[in-house]
Each structure stands twice: as structure tokens, then as C-alpha cells.
Amino acid sequence: MNKTLLLLSTAAALMISGCASHEAEVKEHKAAEHVEKTAAAHGASHEKHWDYAENGPAHWGEFSKTCGTGHSQSPINIVPGKSVEMNHQYDLSMHEDVHTTASVIDNGHSIKVTLKAGGTITLDGETFKLLQFHFHGKSEHTVDGKRYDMVAHMVHQNPETKQLAVVAVFFTEGAEDPILNDVINNVGGEIEVDPQDLLPKDTAHYYHYIGSLTTPPCSENVQWYLLKQPVEASKEQIEAFRKYYVDNERPVQELYDRVVESN
Numbered sequence: 391m392n393k394t395l396l397l398l399s400t401a402a403a404l405m406i407s408g409c410a411s412h413e414a415e416v417k418e419h420k421a422a423e424h425v426e427k428t429a430a431a432h433g434a435s436h437e438k439h440w441d442y443a444e445n446g447p448a449h450w451g452e453f454s455k456t457c458g459t460g461h462s463q464s465p466i467n468i469v470p471g472k473s474v475e476m477n478h479q480y481d482l483s484m485h486e487d488v489h490t491t492a493s494v495i496d497n498g499h500s501i502k503v504t505l506k507a508g509g510t511i512t513l514d515g516e517t518f519k520l521l522q523f524h525f526h527g528k529s530e531h532t533v534d535g536k537r538y539d540m541v542a543h544m545v546h547q548n549p550e551t552k553q554l555a556v557v558a559v560f561f562t563e564g565a566e567d568p569i570l571n572d573v574i575n576n577v578g579g580e581i582e583v584d585p586q587d588l589l590p591k592d593t594a595h596y597y598h599y600i601g602s603l604t605t606p607p608c609s610e611n612v613q614w615y616l617l618k619q620p621v622e623a624s625k626e627q628i629e630a631f632r633k634y635y636v637d638n639e640r641p642v643q644e645l646y647d648r649v650v651e652s653n
């Protein structure tokens with residue numbers, strides 16, 4: 391691996407989301423050199439990006455090896471009957487009741503809300519900061535094979551170790567959600583938000599396991615907490631979100647030798 395590639399792949403590894411296919415792009419740049427001028431003239435991009443269609447999940451190994459070969463990948467199907475008692479050392483403690491400004495962007499894979507000063511969670515005595523939350527048009531994790539109507543992924547990071555912890559909030563169709571309208575109506579803008587409003591009343595019951603990002607680079611060692619109590623969103627809200635994204639879910643991955651904890 392030459393220096394440029396090494397730098398590019400280090401940058402890719404540091405990215406939490408977005409197109410991290412720099413290495414693939416570099417290779418393609420070379421192959422595409424002869425058509426580059428023509429492509430530029432037509433304003434066309436020769437860059438290959440991962441997506442949920444022709445460069446979908448089955449091809450993500452071409453963008454990041456881990457997506458294809460990792461044995462701790464997410465999402466998974468949760469089988470409640472097979473989960474084990476929660477190791478209380480890793481109990482989830484949430485402190486998301488903060489008022490903050492956030493930017494709302496359509497990043498090409500989801501609608502993402504990046505918080506100026508998010509709340510925190512604590513796990514095993516370590517504090518993880520809420521960086522962003524985003525949505526999937528159906529839940530990525532399934533419970534006994536069942537997919538929820540939508541899911542919010544709240545992405546937290548330990549600023550020292552850089553480890554990630556994602557809290558998943560499942561949505562079922564029902565009453566109006568207090569945050570979704572603001573998000574959907576302000577794509578490309580800013581909103582005022584209290585991330586606590588995204589959470590169900592009961593945040594004390596969840597499934598926990600160690601997995602990965604569900605998008606390239608599919609980095610592992612991510613702490614996953616799936617809250618058991620879903621929140622509700624109205625049919626109109628779900629439809630409004632799905633005008634942006636409906637099939638942005640990665641298929642469930644093999645569990646291999648991992649265990650899922652539950653409380």
C-alpha cells in the first residue's frame with residue numbers, strides 16, 4: 391500500500407458515515423483516466439459510491455473489506471428467547487435532556503441530524519457523547535424476524551477512545567412524533583431540538599450486543615442498545631420520511647459467536 395492510499399484509507403476509517411470508498415475511487419480514477427476528460431465535459435461523475443441499489447449491501451465489501459468479511463456485523467435479527475441476562479456492568483444510562491441547535495442534512499443515505507451539543511450516555515463508567523441521529527425507512531434490526539415501521543439511530547462516541555455506541559429507537563405507526571415534522575420540514579437547514587423527545591418513556595429495557603456500523607466502512611466494536619419500547623409516528627410522517635428513503639436498510643447479518651443480552 392503506498393502512502394497516498396494509506397492516508398486515504400486512514401481517512402476513510404475515521405469517517406463515521408458517508409462515502410468511504412476512497413481506495414476504490416483511487417483505483418477507479420486510474421482505470422477511468424482515459425475517459426476522465428469526456429466525463430468532466432459532460433459533468434458526469436466517474437466515482438463509485440455505495441448505495442442501496444446497484445452498489446448495494448452485497449457489494450459493500452468492495453468499499454470496505456470489513457463489510458464483507460467481518461464477524462461482528464450489524465444489523466442482526468434478535469431472537470428474544472435466545473438472549474441472555476444483561477451484564478449489569480454495561481447497563482445503559484441516558485442523559486439526553488438537553489436543548490441544542492442541530493443541522494439537518496440529506497447525506498445521500500439518510501436524513502441526518504447533527505447536534506451542536508448533544509446529550510450523553512454512560513456505559514461501564516465511560517461517557518459517550520451524542521453526535522448525530524438519523525433514520526431508516528424501516529428498522530434495520532428485526533425482532534423475531536419482525537421489521538418495525540422506522541428506526542432512529544442515535545450515534546454516540548467516547549471522545550477519548552473514539553468507540554461508538556448506538557441507541558436504536560423503533561417506530562410503530564400511531565400518534566404523531568414530536569420531532570419528525572421539524573426534521574423533515576428542515577432538510578438543509580437548522581432546528582432546535584431536545585434529543586430526549588426522541589426517546590420512549592421506558593429506556594430501562596433493551597437488547598445489547600457488540601456489532602458494527604450498518605453502512606460502509608462497517609467498522610466493528612460498536613456498542614448497540616435497542617430500546618424495547620417503540621415510539622410512535624403518524625402514517626403521514628412515515629410516508630413523508632419515505633419520500634426520501636424507504637429502502638435504506640442493510641439486510642440482517644450472521645450472529646456468529648456473539649450473544650445478545652437483554653433485561
Ligand SMILES: [Zn+2]
Pocket residue numbers: 524525526543604
Ligand atoms: Zn443507521
